[in-house]
Amino acid sequence: MSERGAAEGGLRERKKRATRAALAEAAIRLAAEHGVDKVTVEAISAAAGVSERTFFNYFDTRDDAFVVIDSEATDRVRAALLAAPAELSPLEALRDALAAELAGAEQDHELWGLHAGVLRSAPHLLVRSLGAHMADETALAEAVAARLGTPVAVPDGAGPPGEEERRAALELYPRLLAALAHTAVRVGVEHWCSRREGDSFAEVFQQVFTLLAAGLPAPTR
Amino acid sequence: MSERGAAEGGLRERKKRATRAALAEAAIRLAAEHGVDKVTVEAISAAAGVSERTFFNYFDTRDDAFVVIDSEATDRVRAALLAAPAELSPLEALRDALAAELAGAEQDHELWGLHAGVLRSAPHLLVRSLGAHMADETALAEAVAARLGTPVAVPDGAGPPGEEERRAALELYPRLLAALAHTAVRVGVEHWCSRREGDSFAEVFQQVFTLLAAGLPAPTR
DNA sequence: CCTGATTTTGCAGAGCCTGCACTTTTGCAT
DNA sequence: ATGCAAAAGTGCAGGCTCTGCAAAATCAGG
Structure with missing residues (x-):
């Protein structure tokens, strides 16, 4: 598992992190081997050396064990976004912040690969995973707003009349x-993923942002 | 419930649609009244006048009953996309197709409102809902590709060398x-939803597409 | 060592979901 | 109308997920 920040805190917190990591890793390995829906909470807990009840002290749902990899990733993206050079457009700053994080994620290669395989085999888990990321979306929006010096949400009934439309757009x-x-x-x-070989992921990623920045023009054949 | 296309098909299919609709509607109404997680499959089934077992003949999951409104919406969007005037750009065609569908959805006002409320009160259901829509994404991508006369996926190892990059972009x-x-x-x-009053939904929708077509420029204050 | 706080655990129980066999309903041809 | 095959609905057994509660084990600090 990733060792990022594993040495911080007292024995108690270290043990907690270890238990959570053990459960998550056991879940992924078992799923990769036997298939996601053949893996019971009982099996995961046994593999991690804790009771079944303890599993639910760490994860609200069985599926959650297959989903969350790194809860701090979103914080890093936000920080990178705020620290980006001022001359970059918001879209460019976002692109670079994401690219940096994704490049870093490719380090934890083995588990990342297993994860990808598991999620690909179980669409509903992929959805859950996306949902987990979506939960951070508001926080990310606030970071974008902060970079622009713009509030993402304002209290009711404040400001002069006529400013409504502009504020809405902002x-x-x-x-x-x-x-x-x-x-x-x-x-x-x-x-x-859909292409066996070809562009590296970084290149695909650049293409996506190029299309976005160009306003999604119809491609020429 | 929506009566769109309710008269098509034989008695069998009409009954099936009715049962599904009854279950979905019962689920939403019960959830709006008592809270999502206080509503059991047993209660939903009873309200719809079928057995608990039958519920699972229609929905894979209890949560699914709160999510799916109209499974044919995606088909209509695809059809609208293909039928759009050729002079529209893909982005414009997509915008108009979606706008038409969303305008139609506002007809079923009461249930739509209950739905919105239920989903807002249960984030995990919102996620599920988005996931359901995502499932149709590939189909929609194929429609876009068809409009462009471009395959969205091609068999392996076909075509002359050097064409790889262009095909990837396409x-x-x-x-x-x-x-x-x-x-x-x-x-x-x-x-x-985040703004009590102000722009109509259609206007907001236009704004979004204007931003996209402009390539996401930094807004001016 | 003792005490308080935190974590883990076992247990009971409700609810979700599935497979299977069985009954009822529907579509259709005679 | 009647009979037959397919489809839909039902009941039941059983396994898995998840929660609340109280007791036991573990850690932190005096």
């Missing part, structure tokens, strides 16, 4: 950009 | 556009 933009981030990643991954 | 485009369709709808709905 709030829409960060939301849209944050949503596009996940869409871009998803489409990039799907397209990249 | 395959990427429909996928991206299809994915953007759902993103646009989602962001539009979210943004629209």
Whole structure:
């Protein structure tokens, strides 16, 4: 498993992290070997050396064990977005922040591969995974807004009249950009997976953002 | 419930549709009244006048009953996309096809409102709902590709060398556009819901596509 | 070592979901 | 109308998921 930040905290927190990691890893390995829906919570717990009840102290749902890899990734993307050079457009800054994170993710190669295989074999888990990422979307939108110096949400009934429309557009933009981030990643991954060989993932990713920045023109044959 | 196409088919299919609709409607009404997780399959089935077992003949999962509204919507969008005037760009054609469908959806006002409320109160159902729509994404991508006269997927090892890159880009485009369709709808709905009054949904929707067509420029304050 | 806080565990029980065999309903041809 | 085959609905047994609760084990600090 990833060792990022594994040495911090007292014995208690280290043990907790270890238990969670053990459960998640056991879940993925068992799923990769026997198929997702043949893996019971009982089996996962046994493989991780804890009781079945403890599993549910760490994951709300059996499926959650197959989904969450790195809960800090979204924080890093946000930080990268805020730290990006000011001369980059919001779209460019977002592109670079995502590219950096995705490049880093390719380090944890073995588990990432197993994960990809498991998610590909179980669409409903893929959906769940996307949903988990989506939960961070509001936070990402706020980061975009902060970069623009624009509030993503404002209290009711404030501001002079006539400003409504402009404010609405300003709030829409960060939301849209944050949503596009996940869409871009998803489409990039799907397209990249659907082709046995060819472009590297980074290249596909660039293509996606090129199309977005160009306003989605009809491609020429 | 929606009566669209309710008169088609024989008695058998009409009854099936009615049963499914009754289950879905019962689920939503019960959820709106008592809260999603206080509604059991038993209660839904009883309200719809069928056995608990029958519920699972129609829905794979309890949650599915809260999610699917109209399984034919995607077919209509695809048809509209293919029937759109040739002079429209793919993005414009997609915009209009979606707008037409969404305008139609606003007819079924009462259930649509209950639905929105239920999904807003249960994020995991919202995720599921998005996932359901995502499942149609490949079909939509194929429609986009058909409009362009471009295959979205090609058999392995065909075609002259050097054509790889261009073909990759051609395959990427429909996928991206299809994915953007759902993103646009989602962001539009979210943004629209987050503001008590103001723009109509149609206006918000237009704004989203204007931003996309312009290549996501940084908004000016 | 003792105490309080946190974590783990076992257990009971409700609810979700599936496979299977069986009954009822529907479509259709005679 | 009647009979037959296919489709839909039903009942039941049983396994798995998930929750609340209280007891036991583990960690942190005086």
